[in-house]
Amino acid sequence: MSNLERRTEEEKVRMEGRLPPGQALTLKFPVLHYGPVPGFNAATWTMKMYGEIEQPLSFSWDEFNQLPKTKLTMDIHCVTSWSKFDTEWEGVSVTDLIHAGLLKLKPTAKYVIQHAEFGYTANLPLDVVLQPSFLLATHFNGKPLDPDHGYPLRGVVGFIPGRESDETPYFWKGAKWLRALEFVAEDRLGFWEQAGYHNRADVWREERYR
Ligand SMILES: Nc1nc2c(c(=O)[nH]1)N[C@H]1C(S)=C(S)[C@@H](COP(=O)(O)O)O[C@H]1N2
Ligand SMILES: [Mo]
Secondary structure, three states: OOHHHHHHHHHHHHHOOOOOOOOEEOOOOOOOOOOOOOOOOOOOOEEEEEEOEOOOEEEEHHHHHOOOOEEEEEEEEOOOOEEEEEEEEEEEOHHHHHHOOOOOEOOOOOEEEEEEHHHOEEEEEHHHHOOOOEEEEEEEOOEEOOHHHOOOOEEEEOEOOOOOOOOOEOHHHOOOOEEEEEEEOOOOOOHHHHOOEOOOOEOOOOOOEO
């Protein structure tokens, strides 16, 4: 990748209004996380959903892969200032699970805590989790996630061009190596949020720190 190519692409998305303040376009896919990369065992792995829902759910890896899947193209924005545009994801949409009658929320569910391996957590309002720009992703650019990027499953959240009225949080709000969604009535700060990062984390308002 030449720097000229990078700057040409960046100018294009800037003109389109897709480059949030303080961000720079990258053509790479940086890896960012705290702690080690966990292993994966398809025989013991489960994905759970619990909290303010009618019935707790637990999916094996096989079961999870039989859920309806959807594809999504969006821009992702890391708080460390890199942005990546037109990234392609495939996975399970929480809204689709609700429409399929598999997931039944209680009216008290207002926030969602993503629980990942080693106790990593990320919190989001339920409304954001139900946007088309939030996905439980198994694939990136047509291939299963790399271990570094969250294999076998991660939350992802970003910006879909044309959906300006949706909230766009920074990319840390998607937990790699995701193992559970907890639906809660009261908000609870996640890992980076407790470390001083902004709770809403809106990229357009540049809400990086609290
Ligand atoms: N489990 C877990 N998920 C995580 C993190 C982490 O430390 N642990 N870091 C977050 C941060 S800060 C970012 S920017 C993105 C980076 O995703 P990537 O490594 O695929 O680029 O993952 C997020 N998800
Ligand atoms: Mo990050």
